[in-house]
Amino acid sequence: MRARSLPLNLRSATTVGFAFALVGCTAELSSDSGAPNGPGVPGAPTGSGGSVGLPGSSGGSGGTAVVPPPAYEPPTGALRRLTRSQFATALEDVFGVVVDRTLLDSDNYSGDFAAIGAASVVTSELGAERYLSAVEAAVDAVFTNEVDRAELLGCEPAAADDDCMRGFLATVGRRAWRRELETEEVDQLIGVAQTANTELGSVIEGARWATVAVFSSMHFLYRAELGESAGSAGLRIGGYEMASRLAFLLYSSLPDEALLDDAASGELDTSAGVRAAAERMLSESAGRRSVGAFAEDYMRLDRVMMQAKDASLFPEYGPVLQSAMVRDMREVWEIIAFDDDASALDLFSTRKVVANADLARVYGLDATGLSTDTFQELALPDDGPRVGILGKLAFLSQFANQKEGSPTLRGKFMREALLCSPVEPPPGDVALELPEPPSDQPMTKRQRLENHRTALQCAVCHALTDPMGLPFETFDAIGRYRTTDHGLEIDTTGEFEGVFVADSRHLGEVMSTSPVVAECLVRKVYSYAVGHEERDVDETVVDALNASFTASGYRLKQLLLDIVTSEAFASVAPAVD
Numbered sequence: 001m002r003a004r005s006l007p008l009n010l011r012s013a014t015t016v017g018f019a020f021a022l023v024g025c026t027a028e029l030s031s032d033s034g035a036p037n038g039p040g041v042p043g044a045p046t047g048s049g050g051s052v053g054l055p056g057s058s059g060g061s062g063g064t065a066v067v068p069p070p071a072y073e074p075p076t077g078a079l080r081r082l083t084r085s086q087f088a089t090a091l092e093d094v095f096g097v098v099v100d101r102t103l104l105d106s107d108n109y110s111g112d113f114a115a116i117g118a119a120s121v122v123t124s125e126l127g128a129e130r131y132l133s134a135v136e137a138a139v140d141a142v143f144t145n146e147v148d149r150a151e152l153l154g155c156e157p158a159a160a161d162d163d164c165m166r167g168f169l170a171t172v173g174r175r176a177w178r179r180e181l182e183t184e185e186v187d188q189l190i191g192v193a194q195t196a197n198t199e200l201g202s203v204i205e206g207a208r209w210a211t212v213a214v215f216s217s218m219h220f221l222y223r224a225e226l227g228e229s230a231g232s233a234g235l236r237i238g239g240y241e242m243a244s245r246l247a248f249l250l251y252s253s254l255p256d257e258a259l260l261d262d263a264a265s266g267e268l269d270t271s272a273g274v275r276a277a278a279e280r281m282l283s284e285s286a287g288r289r290s291v292g293a294f295a296e297d298y299m300r301l302d303r304v305m306m307q308a309k310d311a312s313l314f315p316e317y318g319p320v321l322q323s324a325m326v327r328d329m330r331e332v333w334e335i336i337a338f339d340d341d342a343s344a345l346d347l348f349s350t351r352k353v354v355a356n357a358d359l360a361r362v363y364g365l366d367a368t369g370l371s372t373d374t375f376q377e378l379a380l381p382d383d384g385p386r387v388g389i390l391g392k393l394a395f396l397s398q399f400a401n402q403k404e405g406s407p408t409l410r411g412k413f414m415r416e417a418l419l420c421s422p423v424e425p426p427p428g429d430v431a432l433e434l435p436e437p438p439s440d441q442p443m444t445k446r447q448r449l450e451n452h453r454t455a456l457q458c459a460v461c462h463a464l465t466d467p468m469g470l471p472f473e474t475f476d477a478i479g480r481y482r483t484t485d486h487g488l489e490i491d492t493t494g495e496f497e498g499v500f501v502a503d504s505r506h507l508g509e510v511m512s513t514s515p516v517v518a519e520c521l522v523r524k525v526y527s528y529a530v531g532h533e534e535r536d537v538d539e540t541v542v543d544a545l546n547a548s549f550t551a552s553g554y555r556l557k558q559l560l561l562d563i564v565t566s567e568a569f570a571s572v573a574p575a576v577d
Contacts, residue, residue, distance in 0.1 A: 069539030075532050077226035077235065077572040080118040082248070083107050084302070085293060087131070089253040091215070093286075094175065095138040096148065102305065105130050111533035112417065112524070113297050119531060123221075135215040143208045153207060160197040160206040161190050169193075169210055175254055177219040178247070179240040180264070189213055223248065225531070227572040235572050242268040243277075246564060249529055250281045252293035271565045278564045282557055288334045291556055294528055295333035298417065299389070301326045303398050310402045314478050316362065320372055321393075321478075324359040327375065329394040335377065336556075343554040344521060348388040349512040351380040362393060362480055385474055385481055388508035390414070396472060396479030404477050407445060408462060411469030418511070419497075420520035423464055442486035446470055467495035471504040518554055522546045525556070529563045541568045 082090065084107050088099035105127030108117030123131075142148045150156070154171070155164040169189045173181040181189075192213045193206035200206075214220065223244045227235030237245060243263040247255035255263070259277060267273035281287045296302070304326050309317045331354040336342050353363060354377050357370040363386070365378050380386055389395060390410075399409035415421050437443040443451075449466055471494040476482050484490060492503035497516060501507040511517050522545050527534050534542065545562055552558040563569055 069543070070537050072540050072567060073537040074234065074568070074571040074573045075530075075535075076575055077224075078119040078531065079222050079224050079226070080115075080531060081121050081123060081222055082220075083114045083118055083297075085114075085296060086248055086252055087134070087221070089251075089289070089293075090176075090220075091134065091138045093251075093253045094172075094215075095142045095152075097138045097141045099134055099138065101302075103130060104134060107302070109300075111527055113528050114302075115297055115528050116531055116533060131221060132212075132216050135212055139208060139211050139215070143204065143211075149204070152211075157203050157207055160193040160203055165193055165203075165207060165210075166190065168207065169214070172211065173214050174260060175257075176214050177217070178223065178244040178255055178260070225572060226575070235574060236269075237570050237572060238269045239263045239266070242274065242570065245569070246274065246278060246281065249564070250278060250290040250560070251286045252289040253286065256286075271570070274570070275561060275565045278561055282560065288338055290560055291337040292330040292334045294525060295330050296326070297528060298524055299329055299394065300398065301329060301394055304394050307397055307400075308402055309397070309477055313403060314476075314480075316358065317397075317478050320356075321358045321362070322397075324356050324375075325392070325394040325397065325479075328354045328359060329389060329392050331375075331377075332389065332392070338557070341555065341557070343512075344556050344559075345512045345514070345518060345554050347512075348390065348508045348517070350388055351382070351384075353378050353380060353392070359393070362478070364481065385503065385505060387505045388512070390472070390508060390511075391475075391504060393479035396475045397477065399469075400477040402477065404445065405472065405475055407449065407469030407473060408465050409469070410472050411465030411467065414468045415464055417524070418517055418520055420523050421464075423461055426458070426461060437486075442488055444485040444488050444490060445473055446491055468507070470494045471501055471507045474504065515550070518549065519546050521554075522549050522559065525559055526563060526568075529560070530568055538568065541566055 084101045084104045087104060088101045091097060091099050105123060107114035108121035110117035110120060142152050152172075153164070153168050155168065157164040157168070159165070166186060170181055170186055173186070173189065189210045193203075193210040195206075196209040197203055197206035223241075225237055225241055225245060227237050227241070228239070229235060240260070240263045243255040243259045246268075247253060247259060258280070259268075262268050262273065262277050268277060282290060305319070305322050307322070311317070332350065332352050333347065335352055335354070336344065336346055336350060340346070353359070353365070354375055355363060355365065355367075355370070356372055356375050357367040358372060360367040360370055360378065363378075363380065364384075365380070370376060380391075385391075395413075396405060396410070399413055400406050412423050415423055437448065449462065449470075471492045473485065473490050474482055474492055482490070494501050494507060496507055496510050497514070499510050501510055523534055523542055526538070526542055526545060545559065545566070548562050549555075549559050
């Protein structure tokens with residue numbers, strides 16, 4: 001029989017000692033590594049001052065001279081904590097378990113992405129405990145199954161310090177820490193195995209707790225992007241750091257053995273080697289996560305699982321439907337990018353959905369042959385009211401309250417995330433809740449918003465957001481289609497960048513031909529991939545990426561390849577003391 005847990009003195013000397021080193025080091029890493037925006041530009045906003053004008057445009061009008069963007073400068077190197085998704089996916093890949101992401105320490109969103117906030121997030125003592133609990137649960141799941149344990153270990157250790165144990169710890173440590181382990185580090189892990197063996201009287205228990213120590217170490221939870229000397233060229237991210245950076249971007253997980261071998265052989269020290277590795281990774285099933293994970297971060301799908309709705313109005317809404325919403329959004333992004341190899345702008349006009357029975361019913365599709373656990377790619381009707389990723393429940397339910405949808409929140413997300421045009425927050429003295437109309441005088445949400453906009457301090461912001469959000473008023477708080485609002489006919493007209501749109505389907509069709517949306521997407525993918533907000537000195541890189549993205553027919557895979565082989569992906573500046 002195995003022991004369910006270690007005695008407190010042994011646990012403190014091994015796993016907790018590893019994990020709680022995180023608490024002491026996090027603040028230090030945050031202060032020493034420098035801001036991710038690079039020297040001279042602390043907290044810099046998106047390039048071109050947040051404008052979504054044409055590449056290279058300096059703004060203005062009436063013959064204003066075009067000012068070329070400044071030369072590229074690399075950002076300061078950083079240490080990044082794995083995001084919830086990366087941590088969970090890594091454990092799932094190694095141990096074959098499902099990790100509940102909601103039980104992990106929260107991500108820090110900066111510049112719209114957890115991938116950017118990872119360079120400045122602080123891990124609390126409670127957060128470290130949560131990581132440790134997740135690791136212990138994953139390791140236990142494997143070690144309680146003899147077949148799974150034998151596959152993981154690759155041999156049967158006879159002693160806590162024999163060649164089998166050392167080989168296993170060196171191998172699993174290389175995968176988890178994304179580099180070769182030093183002899184001294186292997187010796188420390190052997191010490192954990194020996195202590196557990198002595199306390200619990202089992203070599204297997206020694207292997208178990210040494211494995212927990214590997215995955216509760218800061219070397220697993222944090223990844224370095226500090227670079228190494230490249231002569232006069234400054235610092236370059238190469239070798240194992242590049243393998244880690246590629247893997248967490250394209251796999252949303254740990255490097256595989258082939259990628260680690262490329263790092264060891266020097267293949268990742270050149271742009272050609274990085275491209276070859278990235279092309280291989282994107283051709284594999286795990287490479288689909290490159291787009292799915294971006295979509296999850298970009299569309300803030302983490303919020304879907306936290307949205308509460310009025311159960312009396314939406315009895316079908318719950319964790320099963322919410323999980324299906326997230327899967328639908330992620331997988332349609334992946335289908336467009338990989339299966340169809342189509343333009344990313346098709347995301348706004350596609351009729352593809354990936355649904356289980358619960359989701360199909362809300363979409364009004366035939367659920368025959370489906371169940372809660374079975375998903376299938378389906379097509380929305382050509383003449384239906386719903387198209388694209390903005391017609392999906394994951395978007396519509398997220399930007400809503402417990403009882404009704406919000407044109408303002410939907411439009412604000414579209415303007416900021418899809419047009420790269422920030423919307424200022426409302427003044428502190430403005431009432432954010434729309435007053436309910438008298439019971440004998442029903443009003444649509446559009447009419448209530450029109451009354452709200454009579455106040456000058458409200459009109460400016462609502463003029464930016466509402467024209468794009470109102471075409472979605474035929475979808476309620478969870479995204480179900482409706483034809484009336486409080487018994488009144490819904491007016492779905494709106495506007496997108498000066499173009500009149502009749503309804504949300506027309507809006508999706510207009511967006512699917514918009515170069516402004518395409519350019520904003522380049523900026524967002526770039527910031528997500530390099531892990532910092534766009535700066536003025538990134539503009540030349542973004543301009544080149546936008547040109548190649550357009551030339552490729554807006555292919556996301558090509559955009560990712562161009563980013564990972566760019567100077568910006570491989571170079572960093574030294575940290576300033």
